[in-house]
Amino acid sequence: MGLWFTEKQTDNFGITAKINKTYHTEQTEFQKLDMVETAEWGNMLLLDDMVMTTEKDEFVYHEMVAHVPLFTHPNPKEVLVVGGGDGGVIREILKHPSVTKAVLVDIDGKVIEYSKKYLPSIAGKLDDPRVDVRVADGFMHIAESEKAYDVIMVDSTEPVGPAVNLFTKGFYAGIAKALKDDGIFVAQTDNPWFKADLIRQVYADVKEIFPVTRLYTANIPTYPSGLWTFTIGSKIHDPLKVKEDRFFELDTKYYTKQLHHACFVLPKFVEDLTV
Amino acid sequence: MGLWFTEKQTDNFGITAKINKTYHTEQTEFQKLDMVETAEWGNMLLLDDMVMTTEKDEFVYHEMVAHVPLFTHPNPKEVLVVGGGDGGVIREILKHPSVTKAVLVDIDGKVIEYSKKYLPSIAGKLDDPRVDVRVADGFMHIAESEKAYDVIMVDSTEPVGPAVNLFTKGFYAGIAKALKDDGIFVAQTDNPWFKADLIRQVYADVKEIFPVTRLYTANIPTYPSGLWTFTIGSKIHDPLKVKEDRFFELDTKYYTKQLHHACFVLPKFVEDLTV
Numbered sequence: 001m002g003l004w005f006t007e008k009q010t011d012n013f014g015i016t017a018k019i020n021k022t023y024h025t026e027q028t029e030f031q032k033l034d035m036v037e038t039a040e041w042g043n044m045l046l047l048d049d050m051v052m053t054t055e056k057d058e059f060v061y062h063e064m065v066a067h068v069p070l071f072t073h074p075n076p077k078e079v080l081v082v083g084g085g086d087g088g089v090i091r092e093i094l095k096h097p098s099v100t101k102a103v104l105v106d107i108d109g110k111v112i113e114y115s116k117k118y119l120p121s122i123a124g125k126l127d128d129p130r131v132d133v134r135v136a137d138g139f140m141h142i143a144e145s146e147k148a149y150d151v152i153m154v155d156s157t158e159p160v161g162p163a164v165n166l167f168t169k170g171f172y173a174g175i176a177k178a179l180k181d182d183g184i185f186v187a188q189t190d191n192p193w194f195k196a197d198l199i200r201q202v203y204a205d206v207k208e209i210f211p212v213t214r215l216y217t218a219n220i221p222t223y224p225s226g227l228w229t230f231t232i233g234s235k236i237h238d239p240l241k242v243k244e245d246r247f248f249e250l251d252t253k254y255y256t257k258q259l260h261h262a263c264f265v266l267p268k269f270v271e272d273l274t275v
Numbered sequence: 276m277g278l279w280f281t282e283k284q285t286d287n288f289g290i291t292a293k294i295n296k297t298y299h300t301e302q303t304e305f306q307k308l309d310m311v312e313t314a315e316w317g318n319m320l321l322l323d324d325m326v327m328t329t330e331k332d333e334f335v336y337h338e339m340v341a342h343v344p345l346f347t348h349p350n351p352k353e354v355l356v357v358g359g360g361d362g363g364v365i366r367e368i369l370k371h372p373s374v375t376k377a378v379l380v381d382i383d384g385k386v387i388e389y390s391k392k393y394l395p396s397i398a399g400k401l402d403d404p405r406v407d408v409r410v411a412d413g414f415m416h417i418a419e420s421e422k423a424y425d426v427i428m429v430d431s432t433e434p435v436g437p438a439v440n441l442f443t444k445g446f447y448a449g450i451a452k453a454l455k456d457d458g459i460f461v462a463q464t465d466n467p468w469f470k471a472d473l474i475r476q477v478y479a480d481v482k483e484i485f486p487v488t489r490l491y492t493a494n495i496p497t498y499p500s501g502l503w504t505f506t507i508g509s510k511i512h513d514p515l516k517v518k519e520d521r522f523f524e525l526d527t528k529y530y531t532k533q534l535h536h537a538c539f540v541l542p543k544f545v546e547d548l549t550v
Contacts (some may be wrong), residue, residue, distance in 0.1 A: 013316070017287065040288040041288070146475070193332070193496050210334075217494075218542075219492075219502040248371070254542045255543065259542060259543075265531075267320070267335070
C-alpha cells in the first residue's frame with residue numbers, strides 16, 4: 001500500500017489519500033505544516049493535519065470565496081484577505097480589473113513561503129504589484145483598520161489554534177468597522193454535517209451586525225462532508241440582487257453567474273441553520 | 276483505534292469510518308453484502324465494499340432521486356424503481372398521493388431482506404399495499420415492459436458487477452419503450468471528480484433517446500467526492516419548467532421546491548460534461 005495520509009474529520013470519520021512524496025514538514029511558530037505530493041489530488045498543503053488546499057480541487061474554494069462577494073459589490077477596489085497564505089484567493093481577486101489593491105494578512109509566513117515553493121499555480125500571483133503581503137495577526141490588522149476596505153475575505157483554518165479569534169462576534173464587529181460604508185465580508189464557515197452549531201452561531205452573530213446576511217455552499221471534495229459553507233455579511237449590497245450587467249466573462253472552473261444565485265439555495269437542513 | 280472500514284473510492288483516495296459492530300456479512304449470488312453499525316453515520320449498507328446508504332445521510336439521495344422527477348411529472352401514478360432494494364426511494368415515492376403503484380425490481384433479494392432487518396427507517400415502507408416488490412433482473416423487466424410507467428428511477432450500484440448493463444444505451448432505449456408517452460426517467464450517474472467520462476457518455480446516450488435531458492447534483496457525504504449527479508431523460512415534461520402550483524408541502528430534509536430548480540445549475544466543470 002505504501003504511505004497514506006488519513007485526516008480524521010471527526011472522531012469517527014475521515015479521508016485517506018496516497019502520498020507519493022513528502023516535500024516538507026515543520027512545526028512553525030503557529031501550527032504544524034506539511035507539504036506533500038498526493039497521487040489523487042496533486043500537491044497538498046496540510047495545517048495541523050487538516051487539508052487546507054490541493055492542486056486539483058483548490059479552484060472551487062478560491063473561486064467561490066472570491067467571486068461571490070466581488071460581483072456583489074458594484075466596484076470593489078480595495079480588498080483584504082485574512083489568512084489565505086497559499087495565495088489562491090488573491091489569484092482570483094486579481095481577475096477583477098476594478099481591484100487596485102489586495103492586502104493579504106497571514107499570521108504564518110511559513111505558509112506563504114512553502115506555498116510559493118510547492119504550489120506555484122495557486123500562490124503565483126502573490127508577487128503581483130497590486131498585492132501587499134503582510135505576515136501579521138489578522139485580528140489585530142482588522143482592529144486597526146477603519147473604513148479601509150470594500151471587501152474583506154476571511155480565509156482561515158478551522159476554529160482551533162491560531163484561527164480561534166476569527167470566529168467571534170467581536171471579530172465580526174471589527175470587520176464592520178474596517179469596511180467602508182457599503183462594504184461586504186465573507187468567511188468560510190465549515191460544513192453543515194459535522195459543524196451545524198458553529199454555522200448557526202456564526203450566522204446569528206453576523207446577522208446582529210450586518211443588515212444583509214447570507215449563507216452559500218460549494219462542493220469541496222477534500223474538505224469534511226464535501227459540502228462547504230460561506231457566510232456573507234454586507235452593509236448594503238445583496239448578493240441575491242446583483243444585476244445581469246454587473247457580471248463579466250471570467251476564466252473559472254466552478255463559478256458561473258448562474259451559480260452565483262443558485263449557490264444560495266440551500267438544502268432544507270442547512271436552510272434551517274439560518275432561521 | 277478499534278475497527279475501521281476504508282473504502283478506496285479511487286486507487287489513491289478514500290473514506291474511512293469507525294465500525295461499532297458488524298451485523299451481517301455475506302457473499303450473495305450477486306455481490307458482497309455487509310451491514311455494519313458505524314459511529315458516525317449509524318447503520319450502513321455496503322455492497323462490494325462500497326457505501327450504498329447510511330441512516331444519517333440517506334435522506335439526500337433518496338429525496339433527490341425521487342422528488343425531482345415526481346414533481347416534474349404532472350400526475351405520476353405508476354412508478355418503477357430498478358435496484359433500490361434498501362427501500363429508501365420507495366419511501367419517498369409514497370409521499371406523493373397521486374402514486375397508485377410503485378414497483379421495485381431488485382436483482383438481489385438479500386439486499387431487501389437485510390435492509391428490512393437493519394435499516395427499518397429506510398426500508399419500512401416496502402410492505403405498503405401500493406408497493407410491488409420483485410426480486411428479478413431490472414434489465415429484463417424493462418425489456419418486457421411497454422408504456423407501463425409514468426416515472427422510472429434507476430437506483431443502481433456503480434457500473435461494475437450486477438449493474439453494468441444499467442449504464443448502456445440499449446438500457447435507456449428500453450426505458451423509453453417501458454415509459455408511457457409522457458414518461459420521465461432518472462438514473463444516479465456517479466460523481467464528476469472521478470467519473471467525468473461516465474457522466475459525459477451517459478448524458479450523450481440519454482440525449483440521443485430523450486427530447487429533454489438534464490443533469491442535476493446533490494451533496495452526499497459518504498459517496499465519492501461528496502458531489503453526486505443524476506441524469507434525467509424525459510419525453511415531454513421539463514424539470515426546469517415545473518409550475519409553482521404543481522408543488523405541495525412535503526416532509527423533507529434536503530429537497531425543497533427552490534432546490535428543485537437550483538440543483539440543475541451546475542459548476543462549470545460539470546456543465547462542460549453536458550455540451
